[in-house]
Amino acid sequence: MRGQAGDGALSLPVTSDLEQAVVELADTLQEKEFDEGDTTWPDCTAGHTHPPTAAVVDGVACWQCPRSQAALSRIG
Numbered sequence: 001m002r003g004q005a006g007d008g009a010l011s012l013p014v015t016s017d018l019e020q021a022v023v024e025l026a027d028t029l030q031e032k033e034f035d036e037g038d039t040t041w042p043d044c045t046a047g048h049t050h051p052p053t054a055a056v057v058d059g060v061a062c063w064q065c066p067r068s069q070a071a072l073s074r075i076g
């Protein structure tokens with residue numbers, strides 16, 4: 001914490017931490033699922049053979065193409 005929050009300082013919105021946590025959780029779960037051979041995760045862009053990666057895009061947890069960096073869909 002930075003002390004005084006909410007007075008216009010460069011404090012990150014609470015959602016940033018939450019979205020980042022979602023991404024890390026999704027990443028962990030994705031690896032676990034792949035280890036178990038369960039590929040129920042969303043596909044990447046049509047024609048792509050790689051799975052999407054979890055990332056925060058504009059403050060929102062999304063699946064993102066690791067090649068084009070394009071956001072695919074929200075996680076959740």
Ligand SMILES: [Zn+2]
Pocket residue numbers: 044045048050065066067068
């Ligand atoms: Zn892709």
